[in-house]
Amino acid sequence: AQTVTQSQPEMSVQEAETVTLSCTYDTSESDYYLFWYKQPPSRQMILVIRQEAYKQQNATENRFSVNFQKAAKSFSLKISDSQLGDAAMYFCAYYRDDKIIFGKGTRLHILP
């Protein structure tokens, strides 16, 4: 069965610095999607970035980028130039065939 693991329950980073959130997953499939979601205190889920497994190029969205290592089944999120508004819970998720599995989340604190 597929699993998603976020090994860092909590992290802190200084404002304007760079931080990397880790995510590993387990699957025997070759085609799937991976997502990072952000959940601020409002509790709404915001899609940060998505990656198709068949694409070798790492996805980027402005200050957010991923390091997708398919063989290692690793999907880390890098946030550059951290801002106070980046403080939130971040969830990694695996999706295939209408089935989505979430990690337990990493709480990110931004230190001014």
Added chain:
Amino acid sequence: DAGVIQSPRHEVTEMGQEVTLRCKPISGHNSLFWYRQTMMRGLELLIYFNNNVPIDDSGMPEDRFSAKMPNASFSTLKIQPSEPRDSAVYFCASTRDGGRTDTQYFGPGTRLTVL
């Protein structure tokens, strides 16, 4: 621990019918969330409860949707009448508020298809 339990896992119904989705949070958790997942819109928060009280239901799409949490171990999400655009995967998640990290535990989801 059995984790968050959702039922049914799959539901196929016809337009106009009432649909009820069920969730049992992890014992001891006092916050419960209902989400809807579609590829178009991603994951949307519909409503969340704290200590069985609805805190924010602003994500509920319209009056056809209602959610209840009669006790700490059970919640329902009801759609009446259902429409084809309600087809999605509905997730329930729970967390132990006051915990250091607010780790959320997601259930396996209910795949709803409205014909």
